[in-house]
Amino acid sequence: MAEERRKFHNIQKVDIHTYKINKKKLKRFDSHLMIFNRILLDENWSGYKRSEREKALKNIKSKAEGYSRIDYALSEAAWTLHDVWLDAFKQDRISRPQESILGSDWYKDELKIKDSSKMSINLKKAAKFFGADLVGIAKLNRDWLFKNWGYSFEPINFKKTIKNVIVLGYEMEEIGLSTSPTAIAGSVTALGYSRSAFTTACLSEFIRNLGYEAYPACNDAGLSIPLAIDAGLGQLGRNGLLITPEYGPRVQLSKIFTSLPLEPDKPIDFGVEKTCRICRRCAKSCKANAISLDEEPTYSSDYKSSSQGTLKWYVDGEKCYEFWCDNGTDCSDCIVSCPYSATPVHVTSEEFWKKI
Numbered sequence: 619m620a621e622e623r624r625k626f627h628n629i630q631k632v633d634i635h636t637y638k639i640n641k642k643k644l645k646r647f648d649s650h651l652m653i654f655n656r657i658l659l660d661e662n663w664s665g666y667k668r669s670e671r672e673k674a675l676k677n678i679k680s681k682a683e684g685y686s687r688i689d690y691a692l693s694e695a696a697w698t699l700h701d702v703w704l705d706a707f708k709q710d711r712i713s714r715p716q717e718s719i720l721g722s723d724w725y726k727d728e729l730k731i732k733d734s735s736k737m738s739i740n741l742k743k744a745a746k747f748f749g750a751d752l753v754g755i756a757k758l759n760r761d762w763l764f765k766n767w768g769y770s771f772e773p774i775n776f777k778k779t780i781k782n783v784i785v786l787g788y789e790m791e792e793i794g795l796s797t798s799p800t801a802i803a804g805s806v807t808a809l810g811y812s813r814s815a816f817t818t819a820c821l822s823e824f825i826r827n828l829g830y831e832a833y834p835a836c837n838d839a840g841l842s843i844p845l846a847i848d849a850g851l852g853q854l855g856r857n858g859l860l861i862t863p864e865y866g867p868r869v870q871l872s873k874i875f876t877s878l879p880l881e882p883d884k885p886i887d888f889g890v891e892k893t894c895r896i897c898r899r900c901a902k903s904c905k906a907n908a909i910s911l912d913e914e915p916t917y918s919s920d921y922k923s924s925s926q927g928t929l930k931w932y933v934d935g936e937k938c939y940e941f942w943c944d945n946g947t948d949c950s951d952c953i954v955s956c957p958y959s960a961t962p963v964h965v966t967s968e969e970f971w972k973k974i
């Protein structure tokens with residue numbers, strides 16, 4: 619199916635990434651400005667200390683379609699692996715309760731790699747084996763690393779040996795997502811996070827078993843979208859999301875920063891910017907009016923939580939998050955409305971639960 623979708627688009631491999639930068643405005647992103655950190659830190663914002671909980675509990679009582687107890691049971695369960703397995707995105711080898719049958723030293727020397735393109739094929743096979751739907755490789759552009767870690771706010775200074783980034787994509791299931799903005803659609807997003815925890819952890823261990831460094835991250839550590847563009851997975855859309863030829867913006871992302879010698883992929887161009895100039899479906903579907911309807915993209919915006927310096931349509935993360943609070947769960951309207959997602963028109967919760 620993914621291959622058929624690729625064939626549908628006129629995909630050009632290009633030598634230089636498809637985004638445009640204003641170097642004067644570009645700065646490494648400060649994690650204090652991430653919307654989820656500002657909820658706890660920014661007393662001057664109306665979203666300070668707001669959460670989805672209050673409305674979610676009201677929703678459950680009201681038994682509204684897509685927001686019932688059973689719908690929220692699904693979404694909370696879908697977060698399980700991501701929320702429970704805190705070691706999944708650990709920066710060191712994951713500790714085992716018992717020694718491996720190979721002992722505790724066998725993986726420590728580096729495997730000699732003569733052919734990085736052959737290693738890249740092995741790596742991509744392993745990524746898909748562990749559950750990724752998409753995988754791309756780029757030389758690490760350090761402009762895309764955050765200034766500091768999202769939880770500890772410690773500076774991020776990867777060693778010089780960390781030369782590559784592997785970006786992984788996970789398809790988000792179209793039927794459930796089409797119920798957006800319900801708790802069922804929220805379950806699809808949550809499942810993407812749990813899948814990414816499993817796959818990213820296993821692939822990082824694979825790299826460490828070859829004697830190389832692997833630093834896995836979900837939304838933390840660096841800007842996933844430009845890294846994914848560098849790795850040839852897609853282009854940036856008006857909705858501020860990665861648009862892939864296979865699934866449009868219907869993908870969750872994670873990444874691994876590594877010293878493993880690999881062959882980078884080329885970025886791709888399949889005409890997303892041109893389409894976004896005229897389409898605007900995501901902006902029209904957004905109940906929070908958080909997405910720009912402007913014809914021209916810009917290099918900067920007033921939005922505190924956006925990284926500045928890239929030519930794009932800026933998305934107002936504050937309005938978006940406050941809509942999630944008003945809604946009682948997150949939202950995927952700007953994903954399902956995108957023609958690249960190829961989702962069915964609005965699916966009801968009843969239809970979702972019936973389709974086994």
Ligand code: SF4
Nearest residue numbers: 904906938949951952
């Ligand atoms: S997630 Fe929903 S509220 Fe946020 S930008 Fe997209 S459509 Fe708007």
Ligand code: SF4
Nearest residue numbers: 855894897898900956
């Ligand atoms: S909905 Fe249209 S404007 Fe928005 S990202 Fe998709 S193609 Fe671009």
